[in-house]
Amino acid sequence: MSQLVLTGIGDYAQNVRLEQQPELTVGPDDVLLQMEAAPINPVDNLFSNGWYAVQPQVPSFIGSEGVGRVRTIGAAVDPTLAGRRVVILGSYEQGAWADQVVVPARNVVAVPEGIDATQLSMLTINPITAHLMLTRYVDLKPGDWIAQTLGNSAVARSVITLARIAGVRTLSVVRSEKAAEEARAAGGDLVLVDGDDLAERTASALAGQRLRLVLDGAGGSTAGALATGLEPGGTVVSYSSATGEPPVLPLGSLVYGELSLRGLWVVNWFHTAPRAEIEKVVADLVDLVAGGELVVPVDSTYPLHRYAEAFARNASPERTGKVLFTFDTTGA
Ligand SMILES: NC(=O)c1ccc[n+]([C@@H]2O[C@H](COP(=O)([O-])OP(=O)(O)OC[C@H]3O[C@@H](n4cnc5c(N)ncnc54)[C@H](OP(=O)(O)O)[C@@H]3O)[C@@H](O)[C@H]2O)c1
Known part of the structure; x- marks a missing residue:
């Protein structure tokens, strides 16, 4: 698998490199995802600089949220998750800038097929934060x-x-x-x-x-x-x-x-909200994405190996929406 690895504290554009990792180990409570899409968010800059509430221990994973498909489940994981498309709750316990990611099963929520992967990949951090600010x-x-x-x-x-x-x-x-x-x-x-x-x-x-x-x-x-x-x-x-x-x-x-x-820090909600509430909020937001009501403009998408171009575009004043990594899932 290919993964962007943060090798030092500072701007990620100067501190990540692409590494080929051996086969990943899936713990009993984990799922292994084949990633579809993962955005670049401001929090990734906070994380790489050591300014976020979650501190990187370099060499570290990086990438805050995304969407992918469950390829392998741990022994203790609900078997109905196998093969499902899921979004990652952006708690920074895993790094989404990789073609495969191991995630604790509690940090994923199943989502439907047939919805644009880039929009789904941006669902859990910003739309949920907006929802919480308007309701709490x-x-x-x-x-x-x-x-x-x-x-x-x-x-x-x-x-x-x-x-x-x-x-x-x-x-x-x-x-x-x-x-x-x-x-x-x-x-x-x-x-x-x-x-x-x-x-x-x-x-x-x-x-x-x-x-x-x-x-x-x-x-x-x-x-x-x-x-x-x-x-x-x-x-x-x-x-x-x-x-x-x-x-x-x-x-x-x-x-x-x-x-x-x-x-407000959305990660506190990921850690404390009842599972049923998290699933309901995600499902309601997915419905809005599917209906074309909740749309975040996509500036551009890049394969992982073109990360330097992606970071440069993300930092450009010409950027008009989110920059994301997308992954080839045809052979997966
Ligand atoms: N607390 C939480 O749980 C939580 C959850 C989600 C997001 N966030 C935070 O929310 C913020 C927005 O995230 P996003 O993904 O929505 O970002 P985004 O789409 O990339 O937009 C960035 C925004 O920041 C503005 N900006 C950049 N530098 C600025 C500066 N020096 N002074 C004033 N405005 C500046 C930009 O304005 P221009 O277009 O004019 O450059 C733009 O409006 C980030 O800081 C993120 O970390 C926090």
Whole structure:
């Protein structure tokens, strides 16, 4: 089997090499997958740099999530999983940038045939994060407004889709006009480009209505500007920081508005949610993918051995969607 191996801590583009591994050992609670597709996600950069909650022990596997087919099952695994197509829950206990991967069976969920592999491969991290942010913190009702940073990201696109299905309206903040076009094309109700007067423009765009929830993946002051539009007692959920800064909320909004700041890491949910709940959430999201409602744009796909080109494209400002590895499954 072929696997990208992280050989040092730092940018993965400088620290992975393609290795041919001998036959993999499948433990009693494991499954061996023949991979179909695996995306490049921002978390892979956090992981390779040692900035993620899961630390790499080099030489290490790498690659956060994906879709594949069960080729071998361990002695203690439910036999009905044999031969099934499955998605990997992106908990970083296994590396998806490989043509074959051994995964604990609890980290896979069976999915149907006949659905685009690239979309399925991106299901468990970003869409589930969007689902959790829209359901765990505030009891959102049709007509409510929420706001989010990173408005053109894959997470934000899933938020826009799931919010629209629930009748909830979205204000998405981006950092360029190009990104604003992307967020509008994804169905965002209001889209604003970040800037010094974001709080004033947010108030003006909402025309007297208050936000019920702010979702922040950017860090720094952007979520703080949005927080000025929150209802009293409103909630900010921090799920990442593209700037590297913690979210900064205006003291007056935080104190007089009695705001709550919450954190979310989807991996905690993978580890603690009842299995039936995980399977239901995955099944509901798969239905949306199958129906063409939940779509993440694919910029490009590469075979594993062209990883250097894939990484360069992923880092390019020209990129317009996700870059993924896809695997030849014809002979598998
Ligand atoms: N907490 C969790 O459990 C969890 C789960 C899922 C994802 N995440 C995190 O969510 C974030 C988004 O993931 P994704 O897969 O949706 O990413 P993505 O589709 O690759 O999009 C990246 C986004 O980050 C923006 N960005 C990049 N550098 C930035 C900077 N310096 N300042 C402000 N914005 C910047 C990009 O804006 P441009 O297009 O303008 O460059 C784009 O909106 C990542 O940080 C990821 O690790 C966290």
